[in-house]
Amino acid sequence: MLFQKWKQDMRRIVKLLLSAAFWAGLWLWKTLRRAAGRELPGTCVVLYYHAVTAENRARFARQMDELKRWAKPIAADATNSLASGVHHAVVTFDDAFQSTAENAIPELIRRGIPSTIFAPTGYVGQHPSWTEQQDYEDRDEVVMSAEQLRRISSDLTSVESHTVTHLRLHLLVESDARRELAESKHWLEAQLGREIKFLSFPYGQYNTQLIEWSRQAGYKRVFTTMPQGAYSEPGEYVTGRVPIRPSDWRLEFRLKVLGGYSWLPFAFALRDYMNLLLAGRRHPTAYRQVA
DSSP states (O other): HHEEEEEEEHHHHHHHHHHHHHHHHHHHHHHHHHTTOOOOOOEEHHHEEEOOOGGHHHHHHHHHHHHHHHSSSSTTGGGGGOOOOEEEEEEESOOBBHHHHHHHIHHHHHHHEEEEEOOOOTTSSSGGGGEEEEEEETTTTOOOOHHHHHHHOOOSSSEEEOOOSSGGGGSSSHHHHHHHHHHHHHHHHHSSSSSOOEEEEEOOOOOOHHHHHHHHHTTTTEOOEEEEEEETTTTOOEEEOEETTSSSSHHHHHHHHHHHTTTTHHHHHHHHHHOOOOOOOOOOHHHHHOO
16 A cells, blocks of 8 residues: 555656646747747636545635636636636536535635536435445545535536536447436536536546537537646637646646646657557557557
């Protein structure tokens, strides 16, 4: 157990150091562009949390103070307001845990920070099944009730879809996947009396079919867990997000907010490519099939 924790800490430190180097390169590039009189485009990151317990409320509050220092908070649907040369941030929460309503939302409202809560409608008011593993960090959490979802829904706090039962959609047959997408949207619209525009894929897992089915279900944008910059392309439909915990180190949180971790998708792609190459060397015919 201690060795496993040591390995996790070392990976975390390596990511932190690489992210710091990446952000330093970004800062230098922006500085040179400004010196050359070039206008910088507006940038944005979307952050996502899960639970914010009472014990972590003060840490979360400090993070929101830091967020306002290093970025301009905007709502998830405010994509047309990316001011040139300004770095923006969107705050989201997956799973709609009650601790979010009790500890996070009051701190956000106090600071005027918009947020989006993605709710799994099949577990409203219940203890979700996916948290039952003994080592799951949020295993004691309960999803908000329908009344809580209605109560928090406001101009500052938006409730959106996280499917019905939080399953890995890419493993389902088409009819079941479409039902997960459609029924959660319809249930929330009936409860909240407004259009549901956004979807967060459970576990961040998706494929091209799920993207198309999400469009057909009426979602205006879908969110993943890929830590990359957001709202960077006109008509962007699939938006990545950066994972955040209240327990993140201060420098770690700052780098995530500033986009320092946006190198990770390139690292993941390189890793997958190298795995394919290695698989091809071990099993040449299998590699040709993949290619």
